[in-house]
Amino acid sequence: MSTLTKELKMGFDIYGIEPKLKSQEPKKIDWETATDKEKDAFCKATDKFEKENKGVYFRNNVWWWRPLAYLVSSECKFLTEDQERALHYNDGFTYGKETALKIARTLEKLCSNGKIDSIEEEHNQMQKEAEKNNKEVQKELDKLKANVEELRPTENLAPVDYPFPYNKHYDEICKKKDRAESYPFCKQNVKDFVVFLKECGGFRVC
Numbered sequence: 001m002s003t004l005t006k007e008l009k010m011g012f013d014i015y016g017i018e019p020k021l022k023s024q025e026p027k028k029i030d031w032e033t034a035t036d037k038e039k040d041a042f043c044k045a046t047d048k049f050e051k052e053n054k055g056v057y058f059r060n061n062v063w064w065w066r067p068l069a070y071l072v073s074s075e076c077k078f079l080t081e082d083q084e085r086a087l088h089y090n091d092g093f094t095y096g097k098e099t100a101l102k103i104a105r106t107l108e109k110l111c112s113n114g115k116i117d118s119i120e121e122e123h124n125q126m127q128k129e130a131e132k133n134n135k136e137v138q139k140e141l142d143k144l145k146a147n148v149e150e151l152r153p154t155e156n157l158a159p160v161d162y163p164f165p166y167n168k169h170y171d172e173i174c175k176k177k178d179r180a181e182s183y184p185f186c187k188q189n190v191k192d193f194v195v196f197l198k199e200c201g202g203f204r205v206c
Helices: 034-052 062-075 081-086 095-113 115-151 166-174 187-199
Strands: 014-016 092-097 203-205
Touching: 014 187, 062 095, 062 187, 081 092, 092 095, 095 115, 095 187, 115 166, 115 187
Parallel strands: none
Antiparallel strands: 014 203, 092 203
């Protein structure tokens, strides 16, 4: 499932549009004038609110979201071209309640029929291979650094300041890195997203 690791350059926040609420949202504070104690209390209250109300916000950092977004775009064949694209950009695209529920049903089926287990196993193996590859790449980078330090022992140069042709060689070595190592994927994250989708009343990717 190589599409799980296509590179993106953005962070993501997934917000419910009309989430089902079981408790009241904490009152907003003025971040500029609030004390550290008030800020800490607000953050704790917000975290508690989001845990109690699963459809408010789906918490994934960019590394976790990328593989999940590619899973949705590849398995949910009913999505329009715009909807598929928007999963990978944080420009505020909105998905309605029915679309969210259709995605949830699709992912639930994948979890129940064993396909997610296969994807997770395949992804974990891919990560292991990437980690092994990247260790070898790091050895090459360390060797290159040693050569530069031997040439200019007192300058402690960063790679961007390596003299030619070492700078070019550095870029060539870096191209060998396998970014799959950085992108985790697991069944539980898919199941957590399903819970969000059922409770969110539609969602927005920001």
